[in-house]
Amino acid sequence: MEKKFKISILTPTYNRAELLKRLYSSLVKNCKENLEIEWLIMDDGSKDETKIVVENFLKEDFIKIKYQYQENQGKMAAINHLVPQATGDVIIECDSDDYFTENAFEIVESEYKKVKDKEKFYALCFLKYDQNFQNLGKEFPKSETTMFDLYFKEGEDGEKALVFFTPIRKKYHYELEKNERFITEARMFHKMDEDYQILCVNKPIMICEYQKDGYTKNILKQFRENPNGYYFYFKEILQKNMKGVSFQKRLYTIKHYILFYTLTKRKGILKEIYGLWNKILIVLLYLPGKIVTKIKFSRKKSE
Missing domain, CATH: 3.90.550.10 (Spore Coat Polysaccharide Biosynthesis Protein SpsA; Chain A)
Incomplete structure (x- = not known):
């Protein structure tokens, strides 16, 4: 049988x-x-x-x-x-x-x-x-x-x-x-x-069916409450072979890596990051990304 x-x-x-x-x-x-x-x-x-x-x-x-x-x-x-x-x-x-x-x-x-x-x-x-x-x-x-x-x-x-x-x-x-x-x-x-x-x-x-109180609908809340996990997630992506990844996706990853690097107050932003282009983009975007993160998340927290 x-x-x-x-x-x-x-x-x-x-x-x-x-x-x-x-x-x-x-x-x-x-x-x-x-x-x-x-x-x-x-x-x-x-x-x-x-x-x-x-x-x-x-x-x-x-x-x-x-x-x-x-x-x-x-x-x-x-x-x-x-x-x-x-x-x-x-x-x-x-x-x-x-x-x-x-x-x-x-x-x-x-x-x-x-x-x-x-x-x-x-x-x-x-x-x-x-x-x-x-x-x-x-x-x-x-x-x-x-x-x-x-x-x-x-x-x-x-x-x-x-x-x-x-x-x-x-x-x-x-x-x-x-x-x-x-x-x-x-x-x-x-x-x-x-x-x-x-x-x-x-x-x-x-x-x-998406719910109003679901994870997807409250993504900023998830970001604020779980920054360390997201930091490692985006960092691990930047340690991969990025050949074939679109510039848009690469930019998305780097912006979020900077966001969670800032939220978790870490040091050594280029440490263990692979790829010359990744490092160049991180250097170029770090300061504006840090400013935007602090404004956006401090405002949301006070609301």
């Missing part, structure tokens, strides 16, 4: 009881005989009816659910805690305000079986749509790439849905700095890129 394909869904949540119902419904719609779904939920200190809502899911007994609670440690710590517990063939990190298309897991299983024995891939990468079924990014120009190349060399600037191969995903974690609670997922992706690739599939599997 063939072993069932198993998917582990990891969801960190905070005060999203109503939205969890929609995600749960999309999981149930994806249930089929030869598929096993495991949903690991980390409640990050919700004050709404999240626990009651999940208890009702458990009573219905359509899918395997494991609910856990932590006191306001943040999304990344939640995922770091859940990943070692995952037992599926693949792992999908799904926010509570996202949900799946009706045939998502059928597509995932089909694409996974094509490459499951190829050790060079760490994830399948699919399209993500908004609620109007509009692509939140661009279609993939090539099937095999890395997340760094996709966003820094191939022109992608939107969102994608990643399906990680579990054994590889468990080798990595989100690196949080100095008691910070958030870091961009891309920092971990870039480390995975050093040893593996992603396989891109031009099919949507996930629908996204």
